[in-house]
Amino acid sequence: MPYFLLASVLLAMLGGPGDSLASLSAMLTAYAIALPLATVSALLPLVRPLAVAGVRALGGVPVAGLAEGPARSWAERGRTSAWWTLHLGLGALVSGLSLAMPPMAGLLLAAPLLGRERRVELGMGWFADGSRLWTAPLAGLLILAVVVGCAAVAGALLARAVPVLLGPSTADRLAAAEERAADLAVRNRLARELHDAVGHALSAVTLQAVAARRVLDRDPEFVREALAAIEDTTRRTVGELDTVLGLLRDGDAARPDAAPAPTLGADLAGLLARTRATGAAVTAYQDPGPVGSWEALPAIVSREAYRIVQEGLSNALRHGAGGPVELHLAVREKEETRVLEIVMTNVPAAPGGGPAGRGGGGRGLRGAGERAALLGGSVEAGPDVGRWRLRAVLPLGGGGR
Incomplete structure (x- = not known):
């Protein structure tokens, strides 16, 4: 979030798209600017202990082989920077999906209980036709499954990347x-x-x-x-x-x-x-x-x-x-x-x-x-x-x- 807010301020100063963070184009542009900021900041040696502490706190991955102490060489800093960028980038995407999709899925699950006018008013015109109404709960369930699946895939990817990017180097060993x-x-x-x-x-x-x-x-x-x-x-x-x-x-x-x-x-x-x-x-x-x-x-x-x-x-x-x-x-x-x-x-x-x-x-x-x-x-x-x-x-x- 700090990187995202800083990118949003820079975007506003440069006259970027949209007048608000609610603008999808502004959010995507701020996201694209925030990632390089995270990459550069992660070159600081003390970022690695912070990242390792976060991995240990989250759990679910083998932590015995994690590196200890600040990154010493530029190769170690580069691996830490790659982890930091990957972790924050996937985390931002999963966070966005987790915030935006469940309310939409809830509306679709409740669509059969709403009147036709209310469904049109809420932007569910495609389900206004009674012959399509039965697909709304299925779409809601599919959206929830996509959110859960994205989170699981992102977690598995990060777990596999931990020993490669945050594992001890030869110098650490x-x-x-x-x-x-x-x-x-x-x-x-x-x-x-x-x-x-x-x-x-x-x-x-x-x-x-x-x-x-x-x-x-x-x-x-x-x-x-x-x-x-x-x-x-x-x-x-x-x-x-x-x-x-x-x-x-x-x-x-x-x-x-x-x-x-x-x-x-x-x-x-x-x-x-x-x-x-x-x-x-x-x-x-x-x-x-x-x-x-x-x-x-x-x-x-x-x-x-x-x-x-x-x-x-x-x-x-x-x-x-x-x-x-x-x-x-x-x-x-x-x-x-x-x-x-x-x-x-x-x-x-x-x-x-x-x-x-x-x-x-x-x-x-x-x-x-x-x-x-x-x-x-x-x-x-x-x-x-x-x-x-x-x-x-x-x-x-x-x-x-």
Whole structure:
């Protein structure tokens, strides 16, 4: 209607046919002018979300494949413009038929009840003759059927045009795929953080409590150390859990009060001490090599390496047979690139290989592999000559992706 009214004003300014909108020629001319106006206005990017919202509200068509967001390219704008013009053009015709034809059909249906003079007065002179009067109701029914048929045909045509003109383009599908991939990456990252932080803490606290209970009467000093380790572990884990939940609530926005992520340089000694407080014998061999110290590692490598070591120790605590754990950390030169190599070995609980669930690569080992892959490195884990062995290689620069 806005396009039609604007076209009528332009027509009146140009001295078009007819003095009123009631003039059929004026209405048809205004309709012919309004369609190009609608076509041009639909080139605006925001018209597509409006058109998609209208299709969803009307229903009756599959809406799962509709494009999202404003039109980006001129090809998308052109398809949206074609839909807009087709929708409004057919809608105007169906609206006109729906307004004009039912009253006419009603008069024809009532014609047998009217006198001859009244039928002539209402413009139904052809039905004034009594021999033709019986055809008036049939004509009325035919007019109603034509109106309904036109509406149905127009609806079917528009429904078939929706996926072609308002469906997602290749660029839309690519943008949606990238958005889903980004969401999945965030979910995986949060899942890894929760698993590594909370899972390790629960394993360590459980074993520390068990070890303390067993020697409660014989070794009070060990019990005090175990309780102190439990306190330290739970305090650290609460801080890490708060940080992860903050990321879940606020996205990637950094919080000034968030606890810093643990790193190899700052937190490795504490991790080893808390692990030893469970009664496990952990021997660590450290060789920073050319970097000099773990504090000199790139921050992201240090964080991911800490989590990989943490996951390896968690597996050793959960699945180990109480045997010793050996941890080797070394920076090496490999093909003109410096890499951090992490090797951890321990005796598995089940003879002849890893325990149930370990060989299949649980969530923790899979998460460690994802962490390494993000840096361009790799993780290998599995039985090795009667022991369980985990080996990770992390490039220190130039290999991340």
